[in-house]
Amino acid sequence: MSWVSGVFLGVLLLMIVLIGSLLASLAKQGDERKNFIKRKTMADSFVLVVGMLMIDILQSFYQIYIKGGEPVHLNPFMLLVWISVIFLIAMLVNKKRFGN
Template sequence: MDWIVITVLFFILGLSAILIIGTLVSLPQVGDERKNLIKMKAQSYTFAVAMGYVLIQLFKNIYNGSNEGINPFTFLITISIIYLISLLFFRKKYGS
């Protein structure tokens, strides 16, 4: 049963990586400034969400008195999906 969950997580992670790479490659070739702006905005938004999630988990663990960490697979998949969505959003907003 565990191998099914791991396989699904790796599939989602791989699919997210392929979609992110495809989106980055297909950014408009008009100018480097626009491409850099789109990537910078997507990266900064994803970083803010990731740090917010880490702080929430930190305060939750302090409040509960537990020492458990964050599951790295789900964290990586969640952050990659957030990056993909924000990259597509900013590409639509600033791209052609």
């Protein structure tokens, strides 16, 4: 394992710990508010990830049909890291907006 993959693995682990701590802090709030924040965060994350994937599809289309080259796709590991970053940011925003 190279140092680059170690850094990415560390970032992913950090995101998992931060998301877990945010979910644990939501447990202190009432059920309805906690569920609303989680649903809103998941919906926001889903929209952003679908938008990111649509941009990747458009870039691949441009690369293949306009430039005549090979498509460059997202690395699955990097996609997972980006999804966790998007979820973390959405969770922080929604918790600040709808939380205490």
